[in-house]
Amino acid sequence: MLDQDQGIEHNEYNGLVYSRQRKDSSFPRGTVHLYNEDQSRPGRSITGFPxxxxxxxxxxxxxxxxxxxxxxxxxKLDGYNLRVFSHAGRLLAATRGGFICPFSTEWAGIWAEEYDLDGFFRDYPGHYLCGEVLGDNPYNRQRGVDLSPGAHFFVFEVCKPDGTFLPVSTKEELLREYGLPAVKELGxxxxxxxxxxxxxxxxxxxxxxxxxxxxxxxxxxxxxxxTPECDIQDIKDGLEVGFDLDMGFFQSRYMRVVYFVQELGLDKDEYSRKLGRAFMDGIPVSENYQGAREEYTVYLSSRNTWQSLLSMLISQIKIRTLETSWQHVRGREMLKVRFARIYTRSGKRYQRMIKGVLHQD
Amino acid sequence: MLDQDQGIEHNEYNGLVYSRQRKDSSFPRGTVHLYNEDQSRPGRSITGFPxxxxxxxxxxxxxxxxxxxxxxxxxKLDGYNLRVFSHAGRLLAATRGGFICPFSTEWAGIWAEEYDLDGFFRDYPGHYLCGEVLGDNPYNRQRGVDLSPGAHFFVFEVCKPDGTFLPVSTKEELLREYGLPAVKELGxxxxxxxxxxxxxxxxxxxxxxxxxxxxxxxxxxxxxxxTPECDIQDIKDGLEVGFDLDMGFFQSRYMRVVYFVQELGLDKDEYSRKLGRAFMDGIPVSENYQGAREEYTVYLSSRNTWQSLLSMLISQIKIRTLETSWQHVRGREMLKVRFARIYTRSGKRYQRMIKGVLHQD
CATH class of the missing domain: 3.30.1490.70 (Dna Ligase; domain 1)
Incomplete structure (x- = not known):
């Protein structure tokens, strides 16, 4: 169901009908439109994160x-952007693109047991929380994250019902008052x-x-x-799946590295070596190359949630489930799923390169 | 004058009417169609270089x-591709794109005084010579070329009238017989x-x-x-004008560097450093940035030739003449012209970056 004129796509999550803004129009991309109880027209919108x-x-x-x-x-944390809100008595979580995500919504429920989300939404029912999810998740491969297994939420903005942000100090006070997890204040x-x-x-x-x-x-x-350490790591990791990314992905990053090193007076030799090494190590050259994939681990309450998440993921990319098992995580039994995103385009391109297929520039 | 259906563009060089194949069709891109004396229809074609x-x-x-x-x-030499041929008693030279080039044609005349081109075309009037031009030229910035001032031509193929190449050994014999300059045979x-x-x-x-x-x-x-030394140098030089190049320019080169280093067993640390350094040194960061340009020097017989060349160049890119003077070169007085190609797009982009203009990915 797609209303192309408005760039609006109609969706359903566990019996809740909603629409998401697929591109900027009068609402920014990623806005979630929620309906009144008679489902006649949007009753409320969770504005897309700018x-x-x-x-x-x-x-x-x-x-x-x-x-x-x-x-x-x-x-700034390196995870994925999430908006958590309360609607019709349910705690829900929407991704940047405006999907109500089964994985994130389930974890919002767990976070509500760990923190006083219920208190916050009882007192501010129309507000919503914008934050970054770190830890085991299906969207963003994690590097050097020192957190307990499972997903973790760190709030960086509190939104008023009209979609504008609270002032920073008001936000900080509110998060402290309800004991909600926040990104680090640096001054x-x-x-x-x-x-x-x-x-x-x-x-x-x-x-x-x-x-x-x-x-x-x-x-x-x-x-x-x-930081350049982050950009350089992105280049290395990105190259593995590089033909599935925007070409601008690499260009903007190596440019940023050079400007940062110059402006902040880092050592040019050291960062030349690190930047070059990212290319040297990131591009697959092995004769035993098996194709381009990224591995992820997620923890879920049930196979049902995995099925819902999977059907969302496979609308975007090829997925291969590698392993499932039950594990004790964050005080509960959860289904651990290891899966891989398969990047067909990159896999084929690198295969051809490794096999010496002749090509024209 | 443009015949879009056939991808053919009609041109004129010093009174000679010709057309060039702007894109592949029944003839490859860059083919030069020469007309009969009554100019009714193509009498002969100089096939585009494959x-x-x-x-x-x-x-x-x-x-x-x-x-x-x-x-x-x-x-393989790093210059520009040229086809030299004889037509209606004139020695002519066409670029890869199929333009009869005033600069190259004038130099073909000089090469004819240095080598027995006349003898070759007297005996093989329908054949043509494909080669690389090194030295001072308006198309390809030269690096580490140890040649006398002016342009130099090195033949790599001799074409038969039907556009097919002579066998390598026949070509080598012919070039030796007429004493024509050739690319180096490596075995x-x-x-x-x-x-x-x-x-x-x-x-x-x-x-x-x-x-x-x-x-x-x-x-x-x-x-x-x-070789990676060449690709790395291309990356460094290319970055200066990088927003005017295909994005694939950089990608194909850093990929080639990595594959070459791996296959030929070069030192990964050394080439990581060199590759990274190309980015570090190639991207302009100076607060006194003046815009993106490449400087070229050419030697010409007269201001007329410079005017003809200039009008060809400015159909492609902005040109600024920096300096003209008369010099004794290769046994004759020639007009030395220093000029710059101005890359407006790259200049503006780097200006914005250096000035910290905010942008969205």
């Missing part, structure tokens, strides 16, 4: 966006404190962290800035 | 193309002599040479293979 812009030059970008105003820095800066911000980013980089999101205190202006 | 395929894996590619047959190796090999060919390529690589073209003795099957 794109956060980047800059290649941190100091110049800050001066452009914030002038001399102060701004807050928060740690308040302004354009004159360039050297302090550089020191912060060098430290995040040296610990392999992704980077920062910078926000005006009212959270209306935002930008992000990522 | 694409030569590549492989990412030398040994596997050789086995595919040549099986166990022997093949000839010739040095005869077969798929069992992989190690010898690897040694040859390692040597070319260590001397910064571009690579090899491998041909069956009858020159009907051909493939090319380039």
């Amino acid at each position: 794109h956060i812009k980047r800059t290649y030059h941190l100091h110049a970008g800050i001066k452009r966006l914030f002038k001399n105003d102060s701004f807050k820095a928060e740690e 308040t800066f302004n354009a004159l404190q360039g050297e302090e911000l550089y020191a912060l980013l060098r430290d995040l980089n040296s610990r392999g962290k992704e980077g920062v999101v910078l926000k005006s205190p009212d959270s209306s202006r935002r930008m992000k800035f990522v | 694409h030569i395929k590549r492989t990412y894996h030398l040994h596997a590619g050789i086995k595919r193309l040549f099986k166990n047959d022997s093949f000839k190796a010739e040095e 005869t090999f077969n798929a069992l002599q992989g190690e010898e060919l690897y040694a040859l390529l390692r040597d070319l690589n260590s001397r910064g040479k571009e690579g090899v073209v491998l041909k069956s003795p009858d020159s009907s099957r051909r493939m090319k293979f380039v």
Whole structure:
């Protein structure tokens, strides 16, 4: 069911009918439209999470966006974007694209046992929580994450019913009040404190962290800035499935690495070696090449949830289930599923390259 | 004047009417159609130079193309492709795209004084010479070329009137007989002599040479293979004007580097460093960035030739003349012109990056 004029796709999740905004129109892409009880027309919308812009030059970008105003820095996490909300007595979770996700919704229920989500939504029924999911998940391969098994949610914005964000300090107070997990606050800066911000980013980089999101205190202006260690790792990991990615994926990353190294005064030799090594190690060359795939592990309450998740995933990409077993995780028995995303296009291209098939530029 | 159905464009060079094949149809792209004296219909065609395929894996590619047959190796030169022919008493030169080029045609006249081109075309009036132009030229920035000032022509194929190539040994004999300049012959090999060919390529690589073209003795099957030193240098130089190039330009090169290093057993650390350094040094980061340009020098007989060349060049790209002067070159007074190709798109993109303009991925 697809209403192409509005870029709206009608979906259903466990008996709940909703639509998602497939592309920007009067609502941004990823907006979830929820219906009234008579299902006649949208009763409420969970606004799509806005794109956060980047800059290649941190100091110049800050001066452009914030002038001399102060701004807050928060740690940017490398997971997937999720909006958690309460509707018709149910706790639900929508991905960036606006799908109500069976995996994420189930985990929202677990997070509600670990944190006082119920209290928050009882007091703020129309608000919703935007955050990053880290740990075992079906969307984002995790690297060097030191968390207990299963999925973990870290809130970075609290949205009012009209889709605008709460001011940063109000958000921080609310999250503290209800004891909800949040991304790390890294301090308040302004354009004159360039050297302090550089020191912060060098430290995040040296610990392999992704980077920062910078926000005006009212959270209306935002930008992000990522570290070369993260970009270089992305290049290495991305190359394995590189023909299934936008070509811009690699270009924007190697460009960012060079600009970061220059602006923050990192060692050019060291980062030349690391960047080159990402290409050297990321591109598959083995004669025993088996094709392009990424392995994921997820923990679910039941085979039913896996079936729902699987049917969502296979609408996007080929999936191979590798192993299922029951495990004790976060205080409950859960179905552990290891599966692989199969990147057919990359697999075929690399096969041809390794086999020396002649080609024209 | 454009005949879109046939992909044919009608042109004129110094009173000579011709057409060029803008895209492959019954004739390959770059074919030059010459007219009879009454100009009623094409009297003769200079076939477009065929694409030569590549492989990412030398040994596997050789086995595919040549099986166990022997093949000839010739040095691949890094210049621009030119076809020189004689028509209606005039010596003419056409670029890969099928333009009769005022610069190249003038230099063909100079080469005819240095070598016995006249003798060759007197005896083989319907044949034509395909070769690479090195040295000062308007199309291909030269690196580490140790030649006297001006343009130099090196023949790699002799074409029969029907557009097919002479067998390699016949070509070599003819070029020797008329004393015409040729690309370097590097020997005869077969798929069992992989190690010898690897040694040859390692040597070319260590001397910064571009690579090899491998041909069956009858020159009907051909493939090319380039060295990582050349690809890495291309990446560095290409990045300066990178937003004006195909994105595939960089991807194919860093992939080739990795496959070459692996197959020919080069040092991975050394080439990681070199590859990374190409990105580090190739991407402009200076606050005093002045825009993307490439500088070229050409030597011409007169300002008229420069005007003809310039009007050809500016149909493709913005040109800025930097300096003109008269110089004694190759035994004659010639107009030396330094000019720059201005890459507007790359210049603007890098300006925005350096100035920290916020952007969305």
